[in-house]
Amino acid sequence: MLSMFTAKPVSLTINDEIVIAQTSVKHSILTAALAANIAFPHHCRVGSCGACRCKLVAGEVKQLTDSAYVLSAEAIAQGMILACQSLPKTDVNIHVNLRQRPLADEPQGHGHV
Ligand code: FES
Structure with missing residues (x-):
């Protein structure tokens, strides 16, 4: 009965090679990656810049905000x-360009990415 209320740890795999085990379903993928000292691209952390975009290859996430404001339908x-807006519901595998320049180095602007 108690297990019903206990958050089960999940694992986060980045680019099929970096595995962060035992992260919480209460932490976003970005939070888990940064806590593991992964240089994950990000800027606003609130779902408005698109710098943390990545591809969900396997697993399920709960999205905290509607990403359609930032990401194109395609x-x-x-x-x-x-x-930054995705909580893992299961073990997840994502692909991201870890060599992407920080958004702070680029001209400011918003729009679909
Ligand atoms: S860091 Fe800006 S949308 Fe995630």
Whole structure:
């Protein structure tokens, strides 16, 4: 009965090679990656810039906000998600360009990515 209320830890796999075991379903993918010292691209952390976009390859996530404000319909159809707004519901595997420049180095602007 108690297990019904206990959050089960899940694992986060990045680019099929980096595995973060025992992360919580209460932490976003971005939070879990940064806590593991992964240089995950990000900027706003609130779902408005798109810098943390990544592709969900396997698993399920709960999205905290509607990513359609930031991601195009085509990107969403291809499985793109916002790491800062996605809580893992199961073990997940995502693909992300870890060599992406931080958004802070680019001209400011918003729009579909
Ligand atoms: S860090 Fe800006 S949308 Fe996730």
